[in-house]
Amino acid sequence: MPQLSSGGGDDLGANDEMIAFKDEGEQEEKIQENAFTERDLADLKSSLVNESEISQSPNAAAVRRGHQGEQRGFLDKHREHLDGVSKQQDGGMYKTPAYPGYPFLMLPDPYLPNSSVSPSSNKVSVVQQSHGMHPLTSLLPYSNEHFSPSPPHLPTDMSQKTGVHRHQSQDLSGYYSLPPGGVGQITPSMGWSPHSLMLGPSGMHPTGIPHPAIVPPTGKQEHEQYDRGMYVKPQVEAKREKEPKKPVIKKPLNAFMLYMKEMRAKVIAECTLKESAAINQILGRRWHALTREEQAKYYELARKERQLHMQLYPTWSARDNYEAGLSGVAGAKSKADWGKKKRRKREKQQDSNTGGKRSAFATFKEEAAPAQLLQI
DNA sequence: AGCCCTTTGAAGGCC
DNA sequence: GGCCTTCAAAGGGCT
Structure with missing residues (x-):
């Protein structure tokens, strides 16, 4: 198993090594890349705006009017944001060998009505939260409160499946200590957020530690009906509840x-x-346009x-x-459906190899922003 | 209702 | 070890 082959150290993130970008002229390239990203974003945006304008978006014209300035403003904001992050993490993971703990601790009140942890957050609260929040907020539920240095619920030997061994990583308490003022940019909409404490019974790990990675077998996690104890069972789910399934x-x-979750809004x-x-x-x-340091934060x-996941679900x-x-x-898809999906995918790939039918989106891409879109 | 699209990265299986 | 496949999030679009 790959986990086994990782050398047994605590570095579960062996694969998290930074992707080796071209070293030669990297800085220049990066600058060009950023510039290109701006251009390119403009292209994509304008083509998409045009498209949405056609498809009767009332705001489209206004959006286009403010397009240039808006974009400029955004990119500037984006850079400032990242700069801020870099500063906050100064002396962070790549400067200090022993990672001192992440500055992730502004605890957004997950119970605030406008918090993006709400079930509809991704649809409504488009402008907010990402700033001043840090993805690692999501790890808060696993702070010292839940993790003693040697979690009692975890067997010394995690292996229960044949051939499966997920090694016990080092004491995580250091990671989750809460440095005063260590406020990162945590987005509450990120998966492992404090709101997961509101998970219903099916979202409860056998150890008693709730975890957003556990979702009811009935639906996508993002529906988050378990949020804030406001969970109301839809009929369908109530039905399914009768036949208990594995979470x-x-x-x-x-x-x-993680990056997507943070930046999507x-x-x-x-x-x-x-x-x-x-x-x-x-x-x-944008991911490719990030500097190594910026990406490193997400890696x-x-x-x-992964470490937490491994500890929780060995x-x-x-x-x-x-x-x-x-x-x-x-x-609740059947194995047959899964097989069908698999077949479809295979067929699709064969199609693309043989110049088969292309997706509408692919076509759109080429029409909207010809060569540029596919670069980087 | 449910799959598709699109992205990157991790993991697992197969050869 | 390399390659391939699947899944993770998201939500509009499509069938």
Whole structure:
């Protein structure tokens, strides 16, 4: 198993090493990249705005009018934001060998009505929270309060599955100590956020530690009906409750996913876009435009997420969610459906290899922003 | 209702 | 070890 082969150290993030970008002329390239990103974002935005204008968006014209300034403002803000982060993390993970603990501690009140941890947060609270918040807030539920140096609920030997061994990582308490004033930019909308404390019974880890990675088998985590104790059972779910199913433990988010969670709202606000596919494209490009240090922040976060996940669910394997087809909305897909999906994907790939049917979005991409969009 | 699209990264299986 | 596949989030679009 890969985990085993990681050398047994506490570095579960062996794979979190930074992607080696071109070293040659890197700075220049980075600058060009940023400049390009601006241009490119403008292209994408304007094409998308045009498109939405056509499709009767009443704000589209106004958006386009304020387009240039807005974009400029956003990029500046973005840089300031990142600068701020860098400053906050000065002496952080790459300067200090022993990572002193993350400055992640502004605890947003998850119970505030406007908090983006609300079920509808991603739809409504488009402008907010990301600033001044840090993704690691999501780790708060696993602070010292829950984690004693040797969690009593964790067996010394985690291996329960044959061939599965998820080693016990080092004392995490150091990671989750709460340095005074250590306020990062935590987005409460990120997966492992304090609101997970409100998880219903199905979101409760057997150890008693609630975890957002555990979602009811009936649906996507993002629906978050368990939020703030305001959970009201939809009929369908009430039905399903009759036949108890195993709670779903989701994969921990990787660095890019964490980045997306944090930045999505910003991009949506700035670009007046909602289509996730387009947003994700922009985010993907921005991700590449980040400096190594900036990316490192997210790799580190992701590493910690994995560590926690591993400690909480030592026997969990990513494979667990494969055949169950648990990522679907219904969450109750049959193996047959899963097989179908697999086949479809294979066929799709074959199609693309043989110049088969292309997605509408791919077509749109090429029409909207020809060569530039695909660069970086 | 449920899948698709789109992104990157992690993990697991297969050869 | 390299390659391939699946899943993680998100939400509009499409069937």
